[in-house]
Amino acid sequence: MQETAFPADHPKVPLGKIGVLLVNLGTPDGTDYRSMRRYLSQFLSDKRVIELPSLLWQPLLQAVILSRRPQRSGEAYEKIWNREKNESPLRTITRSQAEAIAETFSQDPETQDKVVVDWAMRYGRPSIDEVFARLNEAGCRRILIFPLYPQYSAATTASACDMVFRAQLQLRWQPSLRTAPSYHDAPGYIDALAQSVTEQLEKLSWEPEKLLVSFHGLPRENLDKGDPYHCHCQKTARLLGERLGKSAPPVQIVFQSRFGPKEWLQPYADVTTAELARQGTRRLAVISPGFAADCVETLEELNIGLRETFMENGGEEFTYIPCLNDSQSHMDMLTGLLKRELSGWLETKEQA
Secondary structure, eight states: OOOOOOOTTSOOOOOOEEEEEEEEEEEOSOSSHHHHHHHHHHHHTOTTTSOSOHHHHHHHIIIIIHHHHHHHHHHHHHHHOBTTTTBOHHHHHHHHHHHHHHHHHHHOTTTTTTEEEEEEEEEESSBHHHHHHHHHHTTEEEEEEEESOSSOOIIIIIHHHHHHHHHHTTOSSOOEEEEOOOOTTOHHHHHHHHHHHHHHHHTOSSOOSEEEEEEEOOBHHHHHTTOOHHHHHHHHHHHHHHHHOTTSOOEEEEEEOOOSSSOBSSSBHHHHHHHHHHTTOOEEEEEOTTOSSOOHHHHTIIIIIIHHHHHHTTOOEEEEEOOOTTOHHHHHHHHHHHHHHTTTTTTOOOOO
């Protein structure tokens, strides 16, 4: 791309860049009550997450749920907090992912000096509004939005895109946008997962009898309304099992993190894990491929909570297989997907 020529007296307008905005779910700024309440209030006020009328939901949320839940959630975050950087692992890892991809683009002649990579959180900081404005000010007249959710859901992917579209409303001169599709069945993603599982299991002195593939749950009604998330999760688990082959432990899908009285996607991770242990399974491996980066739902809920559930019901050996995080295979896969979605833009010269 080339910067457009303007008259000598024209105000300086930065042009000629393509923006890539990686979006993850979100994180509180701290584990204290106020930080957790602020974060949870934003998260649980999202109508993509809680599909109830505000007049019914907000009084319950503000007066009841947010009087107790911030303390419990803060205790969970405290167990996995990155004390060196004083932030959650999700923020640490997402930043590292963006920096790694930016470095790769800076060394590639096709993208060098053309692509600006940044990252944001749907809830918490850095906010989508803040980062979107930064990309716009840097001269990104084309911006690719890449939600870091392999499996599409209205509660995650759509919500992230909603916030970007709202940010567009604040701009007089709007950049062109692209939104990346889900990548739940991308061959590179499945290969990276299989490689991660194989490498982790090779380190063990014991062999798992079963591999639980755990995804974050959603209310069952979301599936009934047409959300493709459940189908995407099923396909990811099936493809992973096929890719691992018969020499790997049998794969079983479960869903974690249910909240409230409604029926959620089943089978439930905690219930299934307890039943497996009680029925004689003694060695268990767990992976959560729906998360692009380790977070409280994986490090605390699975690696600590689910491990305790398994051991308390008779299990003997348990291993949690980390998310792909900023591993080289993950970064290579994401970079490849980004280049695919940027196709056409990289060859186009910017026009005023």
